[in-house]
Amino acid sequence: MIDDTEPDELRVSMVDAVLAAGHRLPPAVERALRAVPRHLFVPDAPLADAYANRSITIKPGPPGGRPASCISVPTVVAMMLAQLDPRPGERGLEIGAGTGYNAALLDHCVGTTGQVTTVDIHPDVTDHACRALAATGHDRVRVVTGDGAHGHPDNAPYDWIIVTVGPWDLPPAWSDQLAPGGRLVVPLTWRGQTRSVAFVKQDNSVLRAQDSRLCGFIPMIGDDQHGERVIALADDVALHHDPDQPFDPDRLRGVLDRPSTTVWSGASIVPMESTDLIWPLLTGLGPGTCRFAAAQAAVDAGLADPAFAYSSPALAEGDSLAYLTLRRPAPDTAERRFELGAIGHGPAGAHLAERLCAGIRAWDHDRTAQPVITAYPAGTPDDDLADGQIVDKQHTRLVITA
The missing domain is CATH 3.30.310 (TATA-Binding Protein)
Structure with missing residues (x-):
């Protein structure tokens, strides 16, 4: 039988390990990580595994392939939430519901005056997320079954969008549904490496980032996903x-x-x-x-x-x-x-x-220097791009300025 204090102790150890790994967390994010019971989102996993620095599959993929859905490694969850910095009263959209754990953390951060919507293409995944969110007191989160590439226009505009699957491109819907000055944190792949990029929407609808972190995610499926x-x-x-x-x-x-x-x-x-x-x-x-x-x-x-x-x-x-x-x-x-x-x-x-x-x-x-990453809509003329190396995708022209 599980001691009632054991999950709390494991959660404390999990967050302490995240901090020891060098991740600087906004106070609201740290409070959420210490409060939300991660093990209740993966009830079939051993308790120790639920708080270990590892991902846990909740929906297997094809034989020999990657999982279709999982709960991400705690250090990666914390890293992306730190990049996003969700604040009380904000409205946000999550692409990739997973277990519902990330949405619960986001809900804890935005509080009762904010609103979180999470979208996933797999109905069984959204069912799992709904049950776990309700069981943990986060039933204010709106869970939607659909293709995340289309976002969710019904609740737009959003102060932020966070993507917890690996897209190949930036669908236009995400920028369109983001408020001016809004943040988009997305694990984007270009030139062979996947990085969690923290974009900010500029007044001209261009997305600009000065921070990216190494990561890896299950590839996104759905419309307009074209891999390397x-x-x-x-x-x-x-x-x-x-x-x-x-x-x-x-x-x-x-x-x-x-x-x-x-x-x-x-x-x-x-x-x-x-x-x-x-x-x-x-x-x-x-x-x-x-x-x-x-x-x-x-x-x-x-x-x-x-x-x-x-x-x-x-x-x-x-x-x-x-x-x-x-x-x-x-x-x-x-x-x-x-x-x-x-x-x-x-x-x-x-x-x-x-x-x-x-x-x-x-x-x-300078081992801390990062290039500036700017995302323009496809079709933007070269003369309107910033100086740098161009990466052309279907919907986006990335410019990397070292």
Whole structure:
């Protein structure tokens, strides 16, 4: 039998772990995390799992695929709510109801004078969310079954919109339903990496962000979701890129068989030190940024040596590419530092490796610097865009300014 105090103690430990991980929380968000009983939103999970820093599936996906719905990792929930900073009296929309836990946290933050609406495409997911929200005293939340790409115009305009699934693009409905000055927090993928981006709607309906954080989410399904493209470079090695990048698969296949050049940047990291801001910075410095992914079998066979096997930033151009690598210290070295560099293949491989290292050095100069991310409606003329690298999606023209 569960001791009545045990969930409370586990919840305290969960929030303390979030704070210890370096997340700075607005007071309202911290109070919500300490108050809302997370375990009641995943009643089939063991109590310890409900408060562990892990996601829990509530709706499985296809065999061998990702879940269709889950409750997100507490640190990611806290990170996105901190970016959003929901306040008393605000009206907000959540895309992706999940278990209802996130909506309950939002409801706690906006209070009785605010209003939260949450939308999900799966009827069984919204049923679960309704039951959990009612059971925990958050039945003021409006739960809607529908395609989140269309938002929910009935309750617009919103002071904020938060997206807890992984969209490929920014549907026009989200900007249209957001009040001027409103906030949109969304896990958006471009050039191979997914980041939670905190946009603010400008007077001209353009969305602008100066803060993005590394994350990962279940891909959104529904209207107008078009994912990245994949080029098989060799067995167990692939390049992931955006549809607007004019890469020729025939020219890149077999590129790893071509002569290689390794360039070292002079910048180094210690174990567990993050390099995630290198990636968005690279997307603002040139058009060829993408994701290099190698299975462990390919690494063990010496076919590739990426810094992070499944997900390392890369630059591709024509029949050449370069990807991030690490120089590992000798086993008997007292100081465990790893130098960052790039391995290039193909005729322009050395040039691309030098460019990648230039991006690493720019990051090393200020490891907290982030590019500005501006989202314009598709069809906006080039002359009306900010300076920077353009990422063209179906509904959106992203401009990344490093």
